[in-house]
Amino acid sequence: MPTSSNSALFQRLPSIDDLLRQPEVNELIEREGHAVVTESARVVLARLRQQIAVGCLDETALNLQLSGLSAAIEGELRQSVAYSLRPLINATGVILHTNLGRAPLACSALDHIRETGAAYSNLEFDLDSGARGKRDVHVERLLRQVLNLGVSAQISTIVVNNNAAAVLLALNSLAEGGEVIVSRGELVEIGGSFRIPDVMSKSQATLCEVGTTNRTRIADYERAITEHTRVLLRVHRSNFEITGFTEQPSLEELVALARRKNIPLMEDLGSGALWDLRQADITGEPGVLESLRVGVDVITYSGDKLLGGPQAGMISGRADLVARMRSNSLFRALRVDKLTYAALEATLLAYIRQDYDSVPVLRMMRSSKDDIARRAEALAARIKTTKLSLGLIDGNSVIGGGAAPSAVLPTRLIALTHADLSADTISARLREADPPIIARVEEGRVLLDLRTVFPEQDEVLARAVSSLN
């Protein structure tokens, strides 16, 4: 209940209508519209009422607040109409950072999204016949070219929302009510709660585990095959490695067994590289083409990992098996929209043109340590240091996103320390910059890796770091 002294304060508050008639507020309404300004004015007045009620505003403080009402409304309005999803600078050196949106898109992908998203398109329309068409055609044709598959190869591709959806759709289409054989060493959980046993049960298939965590032999698979077996599944371990006393059948052995028993072999590749990573000295990360060549029947992979495109789940494999997935009603629920097709199509075209540097994740993987070192030196030279100390040190960038977990890309890091501020405080200050800057903190230092920073962001980064002085 208001006391007599604060009821006098309450009476000083203007009504909403009075407030909206003030000239500065009126100007705001002209610029931003009546509805949002009214809402912000309500929020500001409610806040003042609350402060008076709890007794933390006296006469003088209230006068000050009342003289700055229009500025307070404008501030409130800025926040309420600001985007929640914002671009930022990734200086962590983790190329595929799931928390930071994985792959940034190629400019050609953004252009193609813009031109097809802003207009009607032939998404499901065959321009030759004038009849209804299929949305898959936009990507399938290009993927055949990227993979260098002849027209005669009986390989199809469909696209769903993400790789988790791809695994769900593939297993449900091929193994509903039956069994799927998986090695115990591959029952993985991958970033953001993708767990093979859970996806298996959601797809209405029964998981049949074989082998042990560190050793599984081809004979283990063979022994587990029954009349109920529908799929042999190989899962790429992605985010960890098992080393030491280990054994795993080769893909060739699995293909031979699958053919002999006439059971489809499916591989959840995860990252699904379409570019030969060995050219960047990255080994042990299986490529899509390699798996298809060896004879895997169905592979699933993400669009926004090493492929460098939009979030999507790709399923490539034997045409008859993919046809079963296409006719599954789940496919309708998991399908992607025109913006995803536009971005994927443009990204795949960059591969066909061998314009690899236009795909940001490929360019980042391919940048040499020398190039990064040169940029780091130039950037460091621009930063004023009085309280800030700054050094260049050797280090490693990581691919991330559950791809090539042990692959390291040599890089040159900018290491920051400050006379008065801890590394965590510096890193928090950098996050408050506009755009926010995300850095690594290691051993009491803040580390900036320019591998994942776009060269055109170097200037902004230098300014933000200088302002820490």
Ligand SMILES: *Cc1c(COP(=O)(O)O)cnc(C)c1O
């Ligand atoms: C990343 C990954 C997934 C999940 O893919 P999303 O596109 O994030 O749904 C599944 N399996 C493997 C092996 C992966 O690496």
